[in-house]
Amino acid sequence: MGANIFSEKHQITFYETDVTNTVTPAMLVNMIILASEDQTDALGVGAESVAKLGIGWVVTQYKMDITRLPKVGETVKLSTQATCYNRYFAFREFWVHDSAGKECVHVESIWVTMNHETRKLVTIPEAVIAPFNSEEVKMIPRISRPKRLTDSDQLMTKKYQVRYFDIDGNGHVNNAHYFDWLLDALPMSFLTRHNLTGINIRFENEVQYHHMVTSEATLMTDVPETIMTKHRIVMENGEVATEAEFHWEPITNHTDQA
């Protein structure tokens, strides 16, 4: 018996898309999280009920394989399942399918439960995970680390201050915003001429309201026939908030939208 799959439909609005009318990675993450929130609510283990235990779910990593990102006006099917878990880690998958039933995006993610006060990991309570029919395993599937920026990389950088509207209902920065910071460090001429084919992002440290962060990015040039950018978000104290790699392909027959 596998884990329950939960699905819901969503129509892409103009404000979930970019200058090329394509859904933004930040909004894609918001949508899949919406599906998982709706699943947890439907199963009676939503954020509110979990908060009564003094804990909350926190994502530590996403790995996305992207066939294509949907466009404005499309109605997509968002699906998710809590595939498996062990004492400390839960492995959740997401899928985005278009109206023809073709897979647009597959996402693997790793989650932990964190004590709200101490911000420390706690073992995943049985009551919180049981309703998903998730498989209990020794080891959850490994997701490789994003490739690291090195001292010799030529960096593109931009600074961002965390805004009031970046803070979500839990009082934390909605980490979908990290995607906007990460990608905005790349030139518009690059962003409008390439399609995203993959994302690997790892969340290391939380940023807070009013923090100033630096988004650093570099285009990898040492691997032939691949187009990959490496990224990180660095906090003012020098700690890394997030590391990420993005994979790209050139847009063929594109019309220049920039």
Add this chain to the structure above:
Amino acid sequence: MGANIFSEKHQITFYETDVTNTVTPAMLVNMIILASEDQTDALGVGAESVAKLGIGWVVTQYKMDITRLPKVGETVKLSTQATCYNRYFAFREFWVHDSAGKECVHVESIWVTMNHETRKLVTIPEAVIAPFNSEEVKMIPRISRPKRLTDSDQLMTKKYQVRYFDIDGNGHVNNAHYFDWLLDALPMSFLTRHNLTGINIRFENEVQYHHMVTSEATLMTDVPETIMTKHRIVMENGEVATEAEFHWEPITNHTDQA
């Protein structure tokens, strides 16, 4: 015979709300614009067909009366009508009602048609306005100007650089983002302790990708028994992009969410 009213339902997602789980002004604007886009598309005079005439609709002012801003999870009804117009100006109204049928927000707005290349006003073509059954009038209703900041005002300021993801499918900054810049200049302690009751915003000059803008705000203290903040967005060349006033009331019996 009055103008056609167009309505659609919308469920508020977590990523359309703030730390108090209340819909953000930026997302409220996105939602009502979504309704008007769906109306224009349904009537065969959507942005694409209007673009074939070399023009586009541009909003110059919004005035919002807010009874209450909806919360996460609520399903609201978004309604709009192109109430009346003259040679150069169209007056459009919007309403947001909650599931009990109570009015949450009423918006008055003024629109012009602009030539895409010259960025100059053009007379509103008959073909573009006719399908709305809008009333042709000599003078559209006046909306007062937002009160101006003066040299003696104590300013709170923050700087923002226009990001890649601020640009919409028309290649322009989606002006919903202005609301985030305007309000983020206010302290979080103020924003979490007051409800918005009214907005008056006037768009003067367009900002572009990579522009640096300064958001300036002040709390008016000279009018008794009202809580009002005055705002503007100033561009690097000193021109004013946007002027706005926001009206507030204290939240009573609030739980501290900050």
